[in-house]
Amino acid sequence: MKEHVARRWKRFVVAGAMAALVAGMGSTLPSAYAGGTIKADDDKWISIGMGIRTSFNSIEGAAGGHYSNDFKVDNARIYINGQIHKYVKFTFNTDCFNCNVGAGANSFGGNSSIGLLDAIGKFEINERVNLWVGRTLVPSERGELNGPFYHATFDGFRTPFNPADFSGNFPSGPNGAGAGTAGQAGLYGRDNGAVFFGKIHPFGTHLLYVASVFTGQRGGSNPTGSLLYAGRLQWNLLNDEDNPGYYTSGTYYGTAGDIFAISGNVIHQKDGAGDSVTGNVSDYTGAIVDLLIEKVLPNNAGVFTFNGEFKRYWANYGVGAFTNPAGCNFCIFNGHSWTVYALYLLPQEIGIGRFQPYARFTSIDPLYSAMRQEWEYGVNYIISGHNARISAYGRYGDLESKGGPAGPFSPGVAGNKVDSFHVALQLQY
Template sequence: MKSYIKQAVGGLNTRILCTALVTAMAAGHASSGYAGATFKIDDTKWISLGLGLRSSFQTVEGAAGNNGNKWSNDFNLDNTRLYVNGQIHKYLKVEFNTDCQTCSNGGELRVLDAIGKVEYNSMVNLWVGRMLVPAERREMNGPFYSPIYQVYSSGSPFEPADFNTTIQNNGTSAGSFGRDDGATFWGSVFNDRFQYAIGFFRGLRGGANVNDNILYAQRVSYNFWEVEKNPGYYTSGTYYGKGGDILTVAASNQYQQDGAGQGATSVNNVAIAADPGNFRGTGVDVLMEKVLPNNGVVTLNGEYKNYDISGGYSQATRNANYPNSFAMFEGNSYDVSGMYLFPQKIGIGLIQPYIRYVNIMPDTSSNRNSYQAGVNYVIDGHNAVVSLNYIYGDMATKGITNYKSNVTGDNVNSLVLGFQWQI
């Protein structure tokens, strides 16, 4: 996803190329990625194809029934992605990625990214279409380039574009999987050390946003050591030491007037007044990765979020009269992790143990946290990883989208075994 593996195929006629593309598009989906094989059409035109798969087994304490000692046992198909990228001109490119919308229920092909790109130089570029909304590093990593397999369901609160798994126009969705329809200007200056992304998106669709206010999103970062190399404004949570010594500090912000709350509706033929709120989400994140003299790699990730909803709406008072409320998080959260990649190869891969702590402190509800420890077996960077993750905390029982004042939940144990493959 982060780098093209260019395998030029000369003498490929148009019919064979079209057949390959149609077959690939029918097969599955992708995310923000660049991988696989590149088919050269002429000196300026090419198309690349790639595939990604994430599958896991999860067992959770007390989740299989009323008996608190009973553990659930679930096999999950988390992602099946197809990556399609192309260039039609020296300055014009296109990206199309798909994923399964309901992987665990059979799976439906969905459009994840559909981006038209004007890439002129390193300082000023423009992407239009459906893409990642500029946000904190975890969102820009995506699941395939995060250092921890279980990074979302036991992590800090979601951004608007990640709050719902499907795009809807009824006031319950502002995008899907961190993506939304809009445009992003991005680039870098000062020898690429200072990087920026400024985006304009639809944001909340319907509901409280009766005036179709747009969502504004910005992210800026500064590379103090080596400059991170990623496509566009995307990021990675680790480079397994292949990117040299990394120290990057970033800040992000999203704002939308009437970007949370409830639009006017009726329940049992009784009119319910609208209850909108203005959403603002601010975050700061840090990545430090150091290659030691023994070629071991230390990686530290840190993130702080402060979210606020102004204008009267508070999800603490949300009740059955507001079934379609866009109940964004209000409050503060922290997410920190550390890992060490041993330099000695064991079998075909490297061992990378890690720890992680997440603390969510809502203004309107009880706090919740997650303690994690695990180990990655890194075979080929982000392309082939097996991960074992132990989690303890109350996020599984309280949830990370329900912040009503009466939420309760016990601390429980869970175990996740994840597999990630990409080409």
């Protein structure tokens, strides 16, 4: 135990030194970031931007001992947005899929592929009535709607995945690829569907409502074509949040003032989980509550941020689903999980940015598998909000050694508590 503590402190000190070094060396870098826009007139324009996330990761072996040491590209995105009418807009985004995995059927150069992330047609009539159609994020918890670039921490996805994250692709044909396949429900939290949303302001508060329908999981447990439905209510009791559509952020670094936002989500699909080979098929339902509190402390004393999330998923495909020799084809999480994390943004600027230490705890308790928990501690160096940020953090727990947020959530899964250390860079324009 003493060895573990010593190793974690050494990595924490190294992280601080690296961030400070970057702060000192970067004093001549520009501090303004904005995507480029071409306007034909007030109602017709197009903009283009980019985003990259890259990291260094050192992870203790599952049985202890040697650490892996790897650099990787986590995301490489191109953003294209435009407007062609007062009420009609569009979004077209790409990402580097498989940037940090080996060759695949759709890979380029044997190690990566650039693919379609979002393709959204937007009918934005007024604050209360809006419709997005195409490929977009399935409305769910704040952590999902933050996306990787707008989390308060570099790797925000630590609780169990929803179907569109758990899946590895989109359906390849009507009602999926056929019975007995692994099932396909989208990618990177996206699915093909329609989202209706709007906002009202009862009694001086701010209420965002979202209702949606998506293709959902096809093949495997759902060969009949039932759809996935998702809804979200977000109630801001203090200041409002200004984000595109129904998207969210995990922090505003104090720029939005004081925030107290509580949200509830429901996701449901008939025959949305389980294994069609063994006949252990179940409806899938997820209920999620999330909370964001951000307080700008008086007398220029910094900014305190708190994020919390509780998930309860019902996917009662039965323990018999795991008897399939080829593996249960869509046994997503069934149980409850929660995570809490607190951050403090220091008021003083050092170099070109401000330091933001934080701590996080995550617990995942599946119905048929072992509980897994994780502590995370770190510091962000905020140069330009979510547009330029350096993060250094460590983790200790058995979440990753038991399969990570995507599982497997099968009986008999075991893993030791392991240390890991990470340094990451995020840039957007």
